[in-house]
Amino acid sequence: EITPSSATASLYALALLDCGGDGTAAAIAAAVPRILMEASCRELVHLAFALVMLDLPVAELLSFVLERLARLSAKLSPKHLHALRIVEHCVLLPPALRPALRASLQADPAAATRCSRAMEQIADTARQGAAADAVTSSKLQQRLSKYFVRLALPHDTEQPVGPYRLDYILPARIAVEVDGYKHFYAFSRRLTAKSEMKLRVLRALGWSVVSLPHFDWLPRTTDDRLAYLAGRIEA
Known part of the structure; x- marks a missing residue:
């Protein structure tokens, strides 16, 4: 028998693993309406997050x-509200969604309107209880600044854009993201579903995103890194 816990955990795991x-995923999603009223806040947040990551017409x-x-x-924690800010941007920016859900929302204006209104109410709650989020930088990010200086590129670090903080912001709405190990599935060069979603949201917001994968960056010499970085930004 399907339960709120098993349904949401399964969909969330499938979404994270892409x-x-x-x-x-479609079969599990079809069973969700039966148990929706029993789901906890945490389960509902995981469910919403999973649905905007998966490619389902839901x-x-x-x-x-x-x-x-x-x-x-009113019962949502700051962590829940942050996750829902990402969901909000996906709902309000169709290019941030994967094709099946984007088409589903376009084909069902009533559902799209309900989504937008619900997100407005949640956003009001988030604004009332807003708290500054902690800013952390990896060693890889911290070491990159000197290369921008050597290239005479003005830049800002850890700036908020939409629901995210960007590693580096350059003029002309260029974002430079340092993609360390956690951005990729284990033993692969494939971006995680969360990282892919971040790229979709940023591009939907009008940003050009330059990604620096750890496996491309770390093996290079200093001079090679300068040329590589300049080339990626100019591309």
């Missing part, structure tokens, strides 16, 4: 989940 295209289900979260918005 799998479930064999019909597994506009109506997403609207139901977000409306439920809007009713429970």
